[in-house]
Amino acid sequence: MxxxxxxxxxxxxxxxxxxxxxxxxxxxxxxxxxxxxxxxxxxxxxxxxxxxxxxxxxxxxxxxxxxxxxxxxTEAAAKPAPEPAPAAELEKKDGWSFKPRGRLMFDAGTIGAPESTGADDGFGNEVRRARLGASGDLPGGFGYKFELDFAGNEVEAADAILTYETGDAEIAVGHHNNFQSLEELTSSLHTSFIERAAFTDAFGFERRIGASVSFNSGIVLAQAGVFTDNFDDTGTDNRGFDGRLVVMPKMGDTQFHLGGSLHFNELGEDDATVRYRQRPFVHFTSTRFVNTGNLDADSEFGAGVEAAVISGPFHAAAEGYWQNVDMPLAMENPTFFGGYVEAGYFLTKGDTRGYKGGKFDRVKPENPLGNGGIGSVQFNLRYDHLDLNDADILGGVQNGYQASLIWKPASNTLFGINYGRMDYTDAVLPTASGDTDYGVDAFGIRAQVDF
Missing domain, CATH: 1.10.287 (Helix Hairpins)
Known part of the structure; x- marks a missing residue:
């Protein structure tokens, strides 16, 4: 105009x-x-x-x-904003870099057990993990990773390792996971339930001080290392070996995983003992309904098999693990068993379970909350079995039937609802009438954030 x-x-x-x-x-x-x-x-x-x-x-x-x-x-307003970037890594200078890292997990829930067992049930809650640390590069081609966990009113070391990469191999020295089980090696940030399968905790899978080599070429991953004990148990004379072999082919958009592992631990002390036990699905209780008690032992030997598949929104995984104990005073050495079968499905379009380096990895929602979507929603089912009865050892049998619903508004935030029904045979806590075969219900929720 x-x-x-x-x-x-x-x-x-x-x-x-x-x-x-x-x-x-x-x-x-x-x-x-x-x-x-x-x-x-x-x-x-x-x-x-x-x-x-x-x-x-x-x-x-x-x-x-x-x-x-x-x-x-107008176009910018209609276009979803990008997700927040991960924790920034300070600019490298003379071969040095520093990237802060951390995680916070808060759990709450209830346990329902027969009253006459005297079990510590009802409502419970805890800060499951509260970790702070850093990772980065060092001059000479080395790397480092260090984390401290402040949960449980204690300060414990998680990863504390020095690494060196050469070609397809990585050498690691320090406090880190030995090579047992897909479920154990998958970060607690990326598991499909708030607690891992029962056998991983029952058989004492944990970080140990040692030196290891990982070789990854194409679809083959080979890992092996020698280890002593956890930071909290450096006074022991334990000496162990762990090895794992994984084949991980990919056909189209479908990722396959097949693997196996071996574990040997020589206890090295005349009065050494081992104990295998497990909580009823949630961690905020100290009650165990299956427990072998302390067993005199010279060594332990474990063998595991693992398999998984990821295809679009669907995933499935299964593992079995056998733990044999060399007991010098026993007529027969017991072999205990644990394993699980699980399947999961994303209810949100375009989402899939992450996988990297022979283990499950981070889920990154296709449409995060606030960017035009609600994040990812995943439903999972699992059957979990643990048998601690063998060779005159009556530690009990736990059969778990579990379900979880996981909502991730964004890549670094998670909310989960979990339910587990544990059916026990030969439980170590009898009812007032002497019954050791009964069921226990466990319900748990988790709020989680990491950077």
């Missing part, structure tokens, strides 16, 4: 100039004077037209720029 107005001004100016008679003067000018005056007026009019055309072009360019800004703002 502004441009049209300016054009009308030009037209009016032109008409007025042409229509202005020279006869308004008192004396009639000569023809030459009249012609000169008309030429001057025409020149002034041309200059004015040039000026108005310049203003018109500037106004048009300004309007187009404003339209472009409005269109860009």
């Amino acid at each position: 502004k441009s049209a107005f300016r054009l009308s001004v030009v037209a009016a100016a032109l008409s007025c100039t042409i229509a202005t008679p020279v006869f308004a003067q008192d004396a009639a000018p000569t023809a030459e004077e009249e012609l000169a005056e008309m030429r001057a007026q025409l020149q002034a009019l041309v200059s004015r037209i040039d000026q108005l055309e310049g203003e018109l072009a500037a106004t048009k360019a300004e309007n187009e720029a404003q339209d472009a800004v409005i269109a860009a703002n």
